Amino acid sequence: MYKRKLNQKYGATRSKCRMMHNHASKMEAAVCNVLFNLESDGKITDITQQPCVKMTEAEISWKVDFSFTNKENGLTEYAEAKGFETSDYLLKKKLWHYYGAGKLYIYKGSYSRLTIAETINVKGERKS
Numbered sequence: 001m002y003k004r005k006l007n008q009k010y011g012a013t014r015s016k017c018r019m020m021h022n023h024a025s026k027m028e029a030a031v032c033n034v035l036f037n038l039e040s041d042g043k044i045t046d047i048t049q050q051p052c053v054k055m056t057e058a059e060i061s062w063k064v065d066f067s068f069t070n071k072e073n074g075l076t077e078y079a080e081a082k083g084f085e086t087s088d089y090l091l092k093k094k095l096w097h098y099y100g101a102g103k104l105y106i107y108k109g110s111y112s113r114l115t116i117a118e119t120i121n122v123k124g125e126r127k128s
Contacts, residue, residue: 012024012025012026012027012083013025013026015028015029015111016029017029017030017032017033017036018032018033018036019032019033019036021049025081025083025111026110026111027081027083027107027109027110027111027114028065028081029111030081030107030111030112030114031065031066031079031081031107031114032047032049032066034107034114035047035066035068035079038068039068042071043070043071043072044068044069044070044071044077045068045069045071046067046068046069046076047066047067047068048066048067048068049065049066050063050064050065050066051063051064051066051067051078053067053078053100053101055092055095055096055099055100055101056095056099060092060095060099062092062095062096064078064079064080064104065079065080065081066078066079066080067079070103075102075103076101076102077102077103077104077105078100078101078102078103078104078105079104079105079106079107080104080105080106080107081107081114082106082107082108082117083108093106093120096120096122097120097122097123098122098123099122100120100122101122102122103119103120103121103122104119104120105118105119106118106119106120
């Protein structure tokens, strides 16, 4: 029986990281590799994939790529691998400045040349 291969949005290729987790893109898998290297070095712990963060009182949610605990300060921080920037992403990025759950690192580039393109610190106090 013929099995049709489904294409990913924006041309991304599903990939696995060194820990054999499935990821939506090669870049996301590369970010996972970076985070697991940081965990091996003892700088972070508790890496979680695709946590859902609710922002604003209307509970607008963003499923960022990763969350982890920074061992230096004990705070939960977040990482997002970003290729194509959609209008939905740009809106949620603006909201993160005021309603985000913690520091957000945005990785850009390619899977072979990742850079932290932006770090967003939350300006307002988050209401529980």
